[in-house]
Amino acid sequence: MVVRNKAARPRVGVFKFASCDGCQLTLLNCEDELLLLAGKIDIVHFPEGASPARPDGPFDLAIVEGSVSTPEQLREVRHIRSRSRVLVTLGACASSGGIQALRNFANHDEFRKAVYARPEYIASLATSTPVSHHVPVDFELRGCPIDKNQLLELISAYLRGRSPAIKNESVCFECKRRGTVCVVVADNTPCLGPVTHAGCGAICPAFRRGCYGCFGPREAAATESLAAHMKNIGKSEQEILRSFRLFTAGAPAFEDESRRHE
Ligand code: SF4
Ligand code: SF4
Incomplete structure (x- = not known):
């Protein structure tokens, strides 16, 4: 991961694309560690946790949940990447397209017609894809939802400028x-x-x-x-x-x- 300036509190944005919000909730569920974390990072964008005006960055760390599933999300993920020094993704949707990637194996238009009364109003992509298909990703945290301890390890590693101690084992x-x-x-x-x-x-x-x-x-x-x-x-x-x-x-x-x- 990119080494950061340790003197300043890093500006962190938490973003959501196509997902159920469960991975973002894991961040809020860090109850014992949340106050300590809040003292180390400056969370400037996190709609799941508050409703601030959406800043346009720049972000030292962007934390992204969800897959890229609509044309709007495609534009947004590129914009977020361009405004962020480090970008990490959370969960199965962001790292592999999620359960909504089942449509990648079927006829997208048929699905839209079956689910929505007015499919012509639905702007969605034919596929649900991971964030890394569209922009460089510095680290993918796995899980559905992610594990709290791995999330804390990821953020600690970022703050200390080292690689996360998360093993590739089964x-x-x-x-x-x-x-x-x-x-x-x-x-x-x-x-x-x-x-x-x-x-x-x-x-x-x-x-x-x-x-x-x-x-x-x-x-x-x-x-x-x-x-x-x-x-x-x-x-x-x-x-x-x-x-x-x-x-x-x-x-x-x-x-x-x-x-x-x-
Ligand atoms: S064992 Fe773990 S990785 Fe496998 S399905 Fe259960 S929670 Fe998911
Ligand atoms: S040790 Fe057996 S039960 Fe456990 S994850 Fe491996 S195959 Fe599954």
Whole structure:
């Protein structure tokens, strides 16, 4: 990440595109740390937390939630990038297009007609895409929603001018660390943990459920091997397709794997 001037309180803007607001709420949910944070950064734009007049920047740090889903958002993300020294994204929508990226696999106009009485008034793009498809992104924080501790680590790293200590490891590592019995081994339950980026603390396997990949693919995710295993335990092509085509359907590794099962 870009090294900042540590003498001044950095001007921070929090922005939202197509999303449910859950990742921004994670920032507000930092209850114990929020006052401390407020003393270290100057949040000049955060509609979810207040309703200030929208400043035009410049921003030292732009925190962006949501996917690019409308022509207006496309213009806005480019403008925000041009007014920000560092830009990080929060969550599955901003890093992979979110659940709304399911339309990337279908006919956008048919969807619009089915959902809206007057589709001609709806200005939306045919695809929902991650912020990084349109502008350079300095760091993508994963999750649906993101994990509070990872968010605090990201902001702390920014304030100290170092890289965030967020490892590219799979959910399986978190399972092992918390001593959770593997649901694949114990119950033959399908689980995307081996190919999914860590960060949630392996919540789902702790409740005897398979991971459904809401943190998106880790780097070098061996999706083909996992799909072969799913087939071996009796899952149909359609079930395998649906496993990879969910909250992070637009992430290239999961998109490619789901297309192999169409
Ligand atoms: S339950 Fe899933 S995430 Fe946990 S170790 Fe098994 S395969 Fe990995
Ligand atoms: S275990 Fe998987 S699906 Fe469950 S919260 Fe973690 S990353 Fe998301």
